[in-house]
Amino acid sequence: MLKQVLKQRNVFSNVLPKMTTADVICYKYKPLKNGELPLKIKVCKDRKTRYINLGVSTKSEYWDFEKNQPKPTCPDRELIEKLISNKISEVKSKIVELKSNNKEFSATTLVEKVSHPTKAITVGELFKQHIHCLEEEKRTGYRLSIQQTYNSLIKFNSHLDIPFSEMDCGWLKRYETWLRKQGKSENTIGIRFRNIRMIFNSAINMGLVKPENYPFKQLKVSKLHQETAKRALTKDEILSVVNYNITGKDFYCKLAVHLFTFSYFMGGINFVDMAYLTGKNIVSNRLIYNRRKTSKLINLPMQERALLVLKEYKDSNKPYLFPILSISHRTEQQKLNRLHKVITKVNKALKCIGEELNIPIKLTTYVARHSYATVLKRAGVATSIICESLGHSSEKVTQIYLDNFENNQIDKAMELLK
Structure with a gap:
């Protein structure tokens, strides 16, 4: 009868999933120098056993080895029992956490996670x-x-x-x-x-x-989003800014008109990307650059009006195409400060120009970007080639569409800007 019960137990043990157990032991095999026995948590998984030191010890006469607990006569019995209970709970919580996240673990890795928890980052x-x-x-x-x-x-x-x-x-x-x-x-x-x-x-x-x-x-x-008023101009309004008479105007007024013009004719390139352009970005009469914001590659044909703008600032001794950054701006902070200073003055000049031309919205360099997209859209260009950036939830979507078309498709579309 006993053999039959044991046989059934063995069958069931092979069917049931392997459990991970955690129990306290009084480790009597390696007594400490003071003769006391260290208390440890014994972790078993997949027939592998590992131990977690509790950092406390007791004399053998104070430990009940049959019940595996401190005897009533054990000094600090309640504190030791609390320590044991807390550590076993910690091990079991870690087991539940790992299993709930479908993470594999062994007895060794479990002990490591409990004994050396990762420092919480605030x-x-x-x-x-x-x-x-x-x-x-x-x-x-x-x-x-x-x-x-x-x-x-x-x-x-x-x-x-x-x-x-x-x-x-x-x-x-x-x-x-x-x-x-x-x-x-x-x-x-x-x-x-x-x-x-x-x-x-x-x-x-x-x-x-x-x-x-x-x-x-x-x-x-x-x-938490407020619909922004559209900042696109009609084609006539855009051309009035592009053809604004800058004769006798100051440096920033001239720069403002030139940047607006270049942005409109060159795919709505924004101020920061214009500031970083160098001669290396013009290859075979095409403007090729990576957007600093999205890292997307932009490849566009150089427009005649854009080339005329660059001609105004051509200087072989200067690395940048526009007089915004220079070699004296070495650190990122210096460049950031310079960009902030110039964009403030440029947009101030554009605002005055817009008021003088009776343009109904506040004129900024970004208006050129929006207007570029809008003019093409109003002309019937498919949004899959070039779409109105203000209507997109993500600028990356627009750039991905641009990247996936052949140059001749974009070239043909940009002819409508003239």
Whole structure:
């Protein structure tokens, strides 16, 4: 009868899934120098056994080896029992966590995760890491946006030495209320929250916070968006700016008209990309460059009006095509400061020109980009070749479409700009 029971038990043990166990033992095989026995948590998985030291020991006469627990006469019995219970609970919680995430583990890796847990990275630390990476990648504009969000959060909470689990829905709603009291626009608030969401997603991917703590399931960032008024001009309005009489005007007025003209005729290239253009970007009478914002390759035929603009600034002793940056601007910060100074003065000049020409919207370099897309769209060009960037949710989508067409298709479309 006993043999039959044991046989059935063996059959069941082969059918049932292998369990991971964690129990306390008083390790009597290697007594310490003071004669006491160390207490350990014994972890078993797949017939492999590993141990976690509890950092405490006791004399053999104080330990009940049959019940595997300290005897009532054991000094600090309650504290030892609490320590044992907490450590076993920690091991079991780690097992549940690993299994819920479908992660494979062995007795050795389980012990390592419990004995040497990864140091938790705070919200502030992850922000700083991301900002540093953007500096290394020279993504100046995006880095500045993340830096502004970080600075804003510091002003709101005084510090970011907090775990991501603390940045819950309630915390973020208080931050949103604070931003509104600061008079921030809907779009600014939206940018701040999209940056926070990106950092939070990184934290989840790094295992710094559990997916169930993700606050953006309840707090929808998409609602934090304000429709921006369209900034595109009619073709006649554009040409009035392009043909504006700059005779006798100051340097920034002339530069403003030239940059607007170049942007309109050369695929709506933005100010920063124009600032970094060098002679190497013109190959076989084509403008070829990578957008600094998206890294997408742009390849366009040089237009006659654009060539006339470049002729105004041609100087073999200067590396850049436009007089915005120079060799004296060596560091990224120096370049950023210079770009900010020039764009401010250029847009101020364009605003005055727009008012003089009775243009109904505030004139900026970015208006040229929007107008480029709009003119082609109004002329019947398929949005798959060149589409109105203001109508897109992502600028990358526009660039991907442009990249996938042959040069002659884009060339033909751009003839409509003249």
